[in-house]
Amino acid sequence: MATKFSEDDANQASQPQELPAVDLALIAQGVRLILEGLGEDPERPGLQETPRRVAEMYAELTSGMREDPRQHVVPLPGDKHDEMVIVKDISIASMCEHHLAPFVGKCHIAYIPKDGRIVGISKLARLAETFSRRLQLQERLTTDIANTLFAGLKPIGVMVVIEASHTCMTLRGVRKSDAKTLTLAVLVGFRTDPRTRAEAMALITGKE
Ligand SMILES: [Zn+2]
Numbered sequence: 094m095a096t097k098f099s100e101d102d103a104n105q106a107s108q109p110q111e112l113p114a115v116d117l118a119l120i121a122q123g124v125r126l127i128l129e130g131l132g133e134d135p136e137r138p139g140l141q142e143t144p145r146r147v148a149e150m151y152a153e154l155t156s157g158m159r160e161d162p163r164q165h166v167v168p169l170p171g172d173k174h175d176e177m178v179i180v181k182d183i184s185i186a187s188m189c190e191h192h193l194a195p196f197v198g199k200c201h202i203a204y205i206p207k208d209g210r211i212v213g214i215s216k217l218a219r220l221a222e223t224f225s226r227r228l229q230l231q232e233r234l235t236t237d238i239a240n241t242l243f244a245g246l247k248p249i250g251v252m253v254v255i256e257a258s259h260t261c262m263t264l265r266g267v268r269k270s271d272a273k274t275l276t277l278a279v280l281v282g283f284r285t286d287p288r289t290r291a292e293a294m295a296l297i298t299g300k301e
Pocket residue numbers: 189190191192193194259261262
């Protein structure tokens with residue numbers, strides 16, 4: 094039972110454009126310039142392979158830019174489950190688009206199925222991963238996951254919570270090393286019913 098996406102649904106989340114393949118040589122060239130800008134010698138033994146390694150790392154950390162996240166939201170047929178589903182503590186590693194610095198944390202996804210439509214739990218993790226492996230803002234990452242899940246599954250409600258630590262904050266500037274950023278996307282059923290929302294939050298945070 095595959096659910097088709099309408100044009101409207103497709104517009105609710107950031108969709109992959111047709112991107113050209115990653116140009117590793119061009120990234121490596123840029124990394125060499127950074128090294129030179131730092132007054133380093135890119136040809137010294139310790140740094141010779143660095144531009145190539147960094148280029149490959151950036152390609153891997155942004156691989157989700159070339160994937161369609163909707164492929165992970167295919168409803169499983171024939172299930173009767175209609176109670177809230179929560180998947181907690183999905184590890185995410187993403188890249189802040191303002192500093193090209195990683196932010197890492199946990200993503201929690203809750204939804205209330207409608208008409209028995211559920212999605213495999215590993216698919217929720219893949220959905221979070223596809224959106225994480227892009228140049229991101231934590232706020233957009235959170236809403237993109239929620240909107241794409243909602244569009245694909247048409248559930249009663251979706252709630253996504255991300256708690257993350259941003260290295261652009263913990264390693265530099267104000268250096269609040271233990272600061273965490275919490276973002277929340279709450280759709281439809283969780284928005285209209287404060288009790289359900291509170292129940293989901295309690296289950297996510299482990300507080301009764
Ligand atoms: Zn940043």
